[in-house]
Amino acid sequence: MLAEGRLASLIEPTLDAMGFRLVRLRIGGGGRPVLQLMAERADGSMSIDDCTEVSRAVSAVLDVEDPIAGAYNLEVSSPGIDRPLVRTDDFARHQGFVVRIETRIPVDGRKRFKGKLGPVEGDKVRIDYETSDKVGGQAAIPIAEIAEAKLVLTDELIQAALKRSKGKNV
Numbered sequence: 001m002l003a004e005g006r007l008a009s010l011i012e013p014t015l016d017a018m019g020f021r022l023v024r025l026r027i028g029g030g031g032r033p034v035l036q037l038m039a040e041r042a043d044g045s046m047s048i049d050d051c052t053e054v055s056r057a058v059s060a061v062l063d064v065e066d067p068i069a070g071a072y073n074l075e076v077s078s079p080g081i082d083r084p085l086v087r088t089d090d091f092a093r094h095q096g097f098v099v100r101i102e103t104r105i106p107v108d109g110r111k112r113f114k115g116k117l118g119p120v121e122g123d124k125v126r127i128d129y130e131t132s133d134k135v136g137g138q139a140a141i142p143i144a145e146i147a148e149a150k151l152v153l154t155d156e157l158i159q160a161a162l163k164r165s166k167g168k169n170v
Helices: 004-018 048-065 088-093 155-168
Strands: 020-028 034-041 073-077 098-107 110-121 124-129 137-142 146-151
Touching: 004 020, 004 034, 004 048, 034 048, 048 073, 088 110, 098 124, 098 137, 110 137
Parallel strands: 034 073
Antiparallel strands: 020 034, 098 110, 098 146, 110 124, 124 137
């Protein structure tokens, strides 16, 4: 199976030219592989029509390059409200919201954090995290050591998304 990084390097120039950015790319599945592509516009939006447009363009690139042996399914989606955070600017843009972060290596003796996202400071992101004893804690997590980070669906996140979407429709 082809590495996700190689696939991303084939797909990103097309997405960039169309005004989209790649959020995440994963290859999974059992018998028939599934290429899951998550993309968005610069403003964070992604409509169903956008997904269709991206799917057609990426399919054409993959048909020409033929990087995946055999049959596979392509799934294109938006990041959604409870989106993954993958780039430094994702963390900065979502400061103050609740996140779940899993690290590759322990940070302050932990690999899993859930709490309010703080500021990005250099190559680290701060988090005020919850603990089982309700005392909580703070950590500065190296962004390079984050295996997965995702916004947690909260009332505040929903309200912010609604406010953003209303601003676009005015």
